[in-house]
Amino acid sequence: MELGERKRKILKAIVTDYIETAEPVGSRTIAKKYLTDISPATIRNEMADLEDLGLLEQPHTSAGRVPSDRGYRYYVDQIMEIKYPSPQEIEKIKYMLQIQTINELDKIIKRTTKLISDITKYTSAVLTPSVRKSSIRSLQLIRVSDYDIVAVVVTDTGIIKNVVIKSPNAVDDSKILKLNNLLNEKLSGLTINDIGLTVISDIQSHMREYSEIFSAIISVVYESLKEDDAEVYLEGTTNIFEYPEYDDKDKARTFLSFIEDKKSLTNIFSDDTNKFCVYIGCENENDKIKDCSIVKATYNIADKTAGTIGIIGPKRMDYARVIGILKSISNVLSEIFEKTL
Amino acid sequence: MELGERKRKILKAIVTDYIETAEPVGSRTIAKKYLTDISPATIRNEMADLEDLGLLEQPHTSAGRVPSDRGYRYYVDQIMEIKYPSPQEIEKIKYMLQIQTINELDKIIKRTTKLISDITKYTSAVLTPSVRKSSIRSLQLIRVSDYDIVAVVVTDTGIIKNVVIKSPNAVDDSKILKLNNLLNEKLSGLTINDIGLTVISDIQSHMREYSEIFSAIISVVYESLKEDDAEVYLEGTTNIFEYPEYDDKDKARTFLSFIEDKKSLTNIFSDDTNKFCVYIGCENENDKIKDCSIVKATYNIADKTAGTIGIIGPKRMDYARVIGILKSISNVLSEIFEKTL
């Protein structure tokens, strides 16, 4: 859709003002604050056009205009200029994410989640990397007691996963060692999806003597790695109370109950077909967040897409700023995780 | 405080009715629903007495009475009879907690959290066991690359913890093996608090040749185990919207922002001096939850107090039922965890 220069300016003014004030913006406000050289009447005409185009909406006859979902979309795609954090701010972000002594993957991701919600003042969500999409770097069996084995899987993305295995018959250290070496040799480098029947039966043929223990191990390990284990961390869930759109109890409730449902949240954030993505209002599939917007970006571990960071908030969101922040933090994270482990 | 039989009955009626209806209860209601043989006027006199004793409160002159914090306390301590789930229900709980194929500690605890909030309709919080209070059962080093080691610590309470260690100089499998054996021998059976300078220097004396690697390992492992790693799982946070006391936006917000602050939550729930505990309203130290109640109970792993389960909700809470449920679930959990790993 091609828009004249003046219409663009008016749309921009409306979005900007509405993001700031949360009040429908009228023609007079625009003429006074944004476009001092045109009269309110002209602006009214233009606004009527923009409404006909579906970019603006009127809550009721005697109110000003509010951007529609399509209006926000046009603003995001065609008008807005991304506001990136300054180099100093980015340095500060880097510093904040690595400030502690213990800098495990998990800790950094948790810190990132908190940081995003602190900076943006929206609710942040971060998806941890999943074992499923990673390949196995090392698999180690630890004998805890005669019948208890712990399998530790380390992936190329730096995830460490533990699986407890109850062995059907007693194991000793030498058995464990043999199994260990074999499994490691056969499985390392493979992703979960690579582990099929051929691989399993290949290992099995080398392991005739311990077949019972082996099948106990392989089934539990496989089961545990197969399940989608990506988790969503959330922070700043109560930030929504800062925004008048959630003054209404039911609105707040709907939002929070959506947030509480980790499954659908995981679904949305595990889709990493795009490095970067904005969903505005009814562009969201889930009805519960038809009046929210989601902005998300992926981050890499060892140069491979591993997880997603994002925020969720009211449609009336400072897109330019949020997008700049998320893109920057996503870069910082990928940089930190460039060499992992 | 000694109360006459009739006063006890009236207090009980008021608490019961208020818990059910959330409306201040008047003398007429009591005379009609609970104590049909006394007249409203008599009940009014008794209620005035109970108010003088500080057990009841009046929101305003022309309203009925509401239990005060002390009123609830008296009810919980002296009047209420705990409503335990039926044996069938307890069987169902057991079943629900172990229904999945993968029954790791973590999964069971998460399921417990969800179950509690589902059954009680309040917000549930469960504290995971902490490494700090456990003793080390096995410590295993895994060599992931020349400079990367993962230490896996398994405790007697079934916690498995991973620590990533960057070695200052390259390590090979034989070094790892030696370190492994030594650390295992020296550390297993000890709690974190037991690991002092004497133990460390003892190991160090056996490890002159690898002193650099050793100190890298021991410092990171120690650091990581020392930090309080008990986590609080939450479920049913939006349940509060069911209760009219949180109709007010600020009330809901205060509650949720308290819930979001994992630190203070962990603090409250890590106190396991009592196997079972109820905090009513202003008995809570934190101002944010002065009009909430908390009920909590500890659970055991391998016959040792390991964590806490609990709920948090409005003071107007079905104490008899909640207490029965939590005590039962705590027992079920301890039973499941009797033999761990």
Add this chain to the structure above:
DNA sequence: GTTAGCACTCATTACTCACGAGTGCTAATC
């Protein structure tokens, strides 16, 4: 094409008033 003027719409707020639930007190009753 732009703008001033004006009638019209409609959410918001303040105000009033009747209603009713519940109390405390007094006097009569058991």
Add this chain to the structure above:
DNA sequence: GATTAGCACTCGTGAGTAATGAGTGCTAAC
């Protein structure tokens, strides 16, 4: 002396009304 009926009083709640003002669309003039 304890219990109860009767009654005046309090106070939150909800309905109804009117004034206010922000903002619009339309028309006619510039």
